[in-house]
Amino acid sequence: MKKILIILFIVTGGILFYFSQSNKAQPTPQKNQSGSVPELPAVTVIAENLETPWAIAFLPDGSMLVTERPGRVKLIDLNGNLEATLVAELNHVREIGEGGLLGIAIHPEFTLNNYVYLYYTYTGDGNNTLNRVVRMKYTGKRLSDEEIIVDGIPGEANHNGGRIKFGPDNNLYIATGDAQNPSQAQNVKLLAGKILRTTDEGVPVKGNSYENAVYSYGHRNVQGFDWDSKGNLWATEHGRSGTLSGFDELNFIENGINYGWPDIQGNENREGMRPPKRHSGASTTWAPAGAAFIDNSLFFGGLRGLTLYEAKIENDSVTAIIEHFKGDFGRLRETIRGPDGMLYISTSNRDGRGEPDETDDKIIRINPTKT
Numbered sequence: 001m002k003k004i005l006i007i008l009f010i011v012t013g014g015i016l017f018y019f020s021q022s023n024k025a026q027p028t029p030q031k032n033q034s035g036s037v038p039e040l041p042a043v044t045v046i047a048e049n050l051e052t053p054w055a056i057a058f059l060p061d062g063s064m065l066v067t068e069r070p071g072r073v074k075l076i077d078l079n080g081n082l083e084a085t086l087v088a089e090l091n092h093v094r095e096i097g098e099g100g101l102l103g104i105a106i107h108p109e110f111t112l113n114n115y116v117y118l119y120y121t122y123t124g125d126g127n128n129t130l131n132r133v134v135r136m137k138y139t140g141k142r143l144s145d146e147e148i149i150v151d152g153i154p155g156e157a158n159h160n161g162g163r164i165k166f167g168p169d170n171n172l173y174i175a176t177g178d179a180q181n182p183s184q185a186q187n188v189k190l191l192a193g194k195i196l197r198t199t200d201e202g203v204p205v206k207g208n209s210y211e212n213a214v215y216s217y218g219h220r221n222v223q224g225f226d227w228d229s230k231g232n233l234w235a236t237e238h239g240r241s242g243t244l245s246g247f248d249e250l251n252f253i254e255n256g257i258n259y260g261w262p263d264i265q266g267n268e269n270r271e272g273m274r275p276p277k278r279h280s281g282a283s284t285t286w287a288p289a290g291a292a293f294i295d296n297s298l299f300f301g302g303l304r305g306l307t308l309y310e311a312k313i314e315n316d317s318v319t320a321i322i323e324h325f326k327g328d329f330g331r332l333r334e335t336i337r338g339p340d341g342m343l344y345i346s347t348s349n350r351d352g353r354g355e356p357d358e359t360d361d362k363i364i365r366i367n368p369t370k371t
Contacts, residue, residue: 085141
């Protein structure tokens with residue numbers, strides 16, 4: 001009888017403990033911007049064995065176009081399958097140093113016109129290195145009818161910028177580098193070291209401050225930008241390099257503003273120039289690339305930093321920089337928000353500066369609710 005009472009006591013206690021735990025408040029799953037609760041894992045490899053993928057653009061059906069720096073455009077379908085047939089192979093692309101086929105953007109009215117925009121490096125008439133933006137038509141899983149809309153952007157082996165995106169105003173924004181000539185960044189008559197703003201035809205927007213395509217200037221090498229929920233433009237920028245590496249920047253971009261390269265860096269100030277909202281410091285290098293907003297956080301890839309960075313932003317100020325997956329994937333280039341509310345990043349381990357494994361380079365989906 002005593003044993004039975006002991007067993008009943010243990011069972012009753014266990015039942016009471018179970019219900020006490022089940023009645024406790026459980027964490028509410030965080031929703032994505034579409035209002036649904038993601039059930040996806042924290043990390044999913046979408047595609048492998050790519051060659052230096054640089055940029056991703058999502059088509060209306062959720063499939064993605066991916067640029068590879070040697071000059072190829074590939075298609076990854078809605079189910080994550082990499083199509084064997086190339087979407088395009090651009091013969092004019094010159095892969096040199098950091099140059100090659102870089103940015104890609106989809107026209108805001110793609111369903112009506114099928115326009116896709118590309119930014120690439122090429123060889124000019126005098127055997128000089130230049131960059132341009134072209135427009136092509138996407139039909140039958142192929143790109144054709146190349147049309148040059150912005151040409152003669154100064155280029156070099158390094159510092160070619162390359163990111164292109166359509167903004168909330170439906171204009172095309174184009175990030176360029178200083179082409180290893182820092183003085184060009186301060187000359188508003190040149191297209192190097194700038195963020196440019198044009199129409200979808202490549203015509204300078206009338207509201208630009210210098211009556212040309214220049215939207216902002218004094219940039220060293222912008223490789224990522226995106227707009228926050230208020231329509232403000234933020235950009236990542238490479239700081240000095242070599243033995244004095246550091247001072248990578250996160251900038252709040254406005255029309256007509258001079259962001260100081262090469263005259264100021266870090267916390268330095270000079271009249272008529274704007275310092276960054278946040279920088280990496282003199283001894284830390286992010287080498288920041290693609291950037292994308294999720295809620296009030298700007299995520300951006302780190303090349304030398306080997307990290308997915310998250311900049312927490314409140315009232316137009318950066319309150320914290322959080323590191324995710326440090327060293328897990330190697331060099332990170334593209335960072336873009338997909339139509340499913342997930343982040344998509346690309347590795348850049350086969351760009352001559354990384355340590356690729358047998359499956360590099362990759363496209364990886366990140367669930368931001370589980371980082």
